[in-house]
Amino acid sequence: MEMKELLEMGKEISLLGKFMTLASWDMETETPEGGMAGLGEMMEYLSGLYYAKATDPALKAGLEELSTQELSVRDAAIVRKMKESFDRMAKIPQDEYMTYQAILSRSQNIWAKAKRENNFELFKDTLKEIVYYEKKFAGYNQTTEKSLYDVMLNQFEKGFTTEKLDEFFGLLKAEIVPMLKKIQESGIDYKKPYEGKIDADVQEKYNKKLAEYIGFDLSRGVIKRSEHPFTTNLNSDDVRFTNHYYEDKMESALFSTIHEGGHGMYEQGVAKELDHTAVAGGASMGVHESQSRFYENLVGRSASFWTPIFADLNKAYNLNMNLEDFMNYINRAEASLIRTEADELTYPLHIMIRYEIEQMLFKDEITVEQLPEVWNQKVKEFLGIDVPSDAQGVLQDVHWSGGMFGYFPSYAIGSAIASQIMAAMKKEMDVDQLLLQSELKTIGAFLDHHIHQHGAIYTTDELLNMMMGESFNPQYYVDYLKDKYTKLYHLN
């Protein structure tokens, strides 16, 4: 098989997959309540066509032939990625794949209802089915990995085994837990710097401007509303993200814009020629999260970022906040229940809770029924607080309803990579000065050059080495957190 022919087959698989993406996007942002079942039926049908294309024996033969040939770096990466996908999917029998897709097409609504009604029972049986299939599929794909959970992790973050993650989280825990204790003992409590509600339409208008300000291209992108913010794309010229506007906490949408905008700019920056190839997306979920967290935390929570636009924000929301109060508030650290609203310091603790629970689940040390109980114990252990309801506990995240076990560590990995990238960037430019001058473009260009354009051609470590001659190193992240929170809370 010629490479050209393989690219054509890959494109067909991608185009079918993008119809699924479009249907999901519609379900999250547009489909009326009555239409959910109909969209689910459409997706179930298309998943059968997708499976047939993705496991076509001609594709297997072509991939094997091309694996032995001398190829460009790009083409070799495409063949490798396609081979991995093929092997993963072909091991799953078609009927099991389709049954599982049908479950997934319904599960998100079931979870959403259970969360809305604070009733884990409503979600329990569906979650059991999901865990059953995820374990079964992981079993089909367990080769060199030590455990089923390592298979799960490997899907999202190659090379990040439980062994490596235990080390990473161990380092973090040793630094964060004592620091959080000191902060709690400091007596400092940064207050919310505004009162009253900000109308959702007003927020939406301002947040679109903010997205453009940081560099998200709205002529090649869409921003809509959904229950939970997320980013997706149909190709690099059609990247979409959502937001949710809480009228009593306007900062939530601001940081969702900056976070999802970071994901979106990554997708918009991938070289156009990679569209509909196996290397079209980000290098890994961790690298993807590194971009969103780079913008959200390292850019978006800095005074240099807000200084030139703070008067605009006050004006748009008809407020009269003081910049220092705002900075202290959006950077404050406190143990809280909801991961997506957690501050930078306690955020990794939320990830560790999920990481430990998922491992226990995949080792059969706990059952799905025990999840609420175990969840509440872990929250007490890591954050020292009681969970008042499952809606604010085990039901809070969307991931499990989509079968995404093993994904959460990517958030922490991404935060660590973001700090590492910032260190590399600061060697080349005065980032604070650029922010003060609203020169977000220069920052975006650095990321485009070193990260975005390459899509998934290179691994995480290859990208980092190309950029700064160093592999993944979480010490940058630990140093950053220590420095930031020591100053903010006048510790030592």
Add this chain to the structure above:
Amino acid sequence: MEMKELLEMGKEISLLGKFMTLASWDMETETPEGGMAGLGEMMEYLSGLYYAKATDPALKAGLEELSTQELSVRDAAIVRKMKESFDRMAKIPQDEYMTYQAILSRSQNIWAKAKRENNFELFKDTLKEIVYYEKKFAGYNQTTEKSLYDVMLNQFEKGFTTEKLDEFFGLLKAEIVPMLKKIQESGIDYKKPYEGKIDADVQEKYNKKLAEYIGFDLSRGVIKRSEHPFTTNLNSDDVRFTNHYYEDKMESALFSTIHEGGHGMYEQGVAKELDHTAVAGGASMGVHESQSRFYENLVGRSASFWTPIFADLNKAYNLNMNLEDFMNYINRAEASLIRTEADELTYPLHIMIRYEIEQMLFKDEITVEQLPEVWNQKVKEFLGIDVPSDAQGVLQDVHWSGGMFGYFPSYAIGSAIASQIMAAMKKEMDVDQLLLQSELKTIGAFLDHHIHQHGAIYTTDELLNMMMGESFNPQYYVDYLKDKYTKLYHLN
């Protein structure tokens, strides 16, 4: 082949088609400028899969087998409709079909740009290609029809040949043209009853309430914005329409809501069990338009409809209109350039212009290049006015960019059917009294019972006969127009 198996094949074809519907919906309402090409590429690919499914030889064999069997009325209609679709599509070679789909996936944007820039030249070559393929495909399908244009008409409105339409339009023209002359000589000129602009967001909010008021179910429907209002659906529980909010003429959106709402309630009222069968949609385009025009004109332009909600309208838009002035204004008759904004009396003249031009085009009496010139001549002939620009002339309608030649007569047929339905309804209930009491549900129930629930199982004439023992009869429409405008302009 068993009927069950045929239904399964039909459902697969429908599900694929609904993904095309979803992609179109997205292109009209959401896709960013940069993403248009990508969506077009997705649709082109899927059209190939659709063609393969829709022309599967096993389907042909099954249809032939089932055509000879005793079936229920519903199943016989499904077999007949599927056979017609199969025969029509199978005659077109796949490469021509796909080439044409690729043209159509781009043509709407090209037309929109040409209209925006008032430049027919930009659209000319694409329109030539569309006409070329439509003629070619009609040629493949010309069997008993007298002319290529009859083939076109037959797609949208079975039984309505040029012969029958000439008679219908002849009757209308003989009545309307002299009446319009008298109105112009009457010296009566009903003025716009308000000044200033109404914010689009305010209009959107009110129009959603209005849609619900007339009976459109938002738990099984969506209303969004687009350049031109239209209605579509994924199934009977997911019906979607759009609107466009002009700030200086708020009445435009009101009547679009009532018009598209009429289409939408038709789709929502089709029996659920018909979803994804060949009889899932409306009985014909004319019957579909009869529902939209029934609501828009016979309900929505009546004083009985507005009386109970007029204070709400004034309040929502912060206006102080007088009901009588409003009624006179929304019912005034005057020759104008734009079909979609035309009043009830001059509307059919706009249709006749298109009907005559399309016939000339399909008889090769004129070329695509000559369209602007011929258009302007016809407008002068029928309406007595000069066309100042192609944007307000030959480029105004979306239909030709989608290859929909032969569709326009359905609008006039629909208006005629609407009057006929109203006559039948008035035999059973006091429609004005129901409107005054906001009892729109009773009106909707009549239409659901006699029209909506049946989908496309029956033909137009069968539906009318079942309802009132009479076939299509345009005299009701002519009488209605004469009566209405004689009173409104104090004629005779």
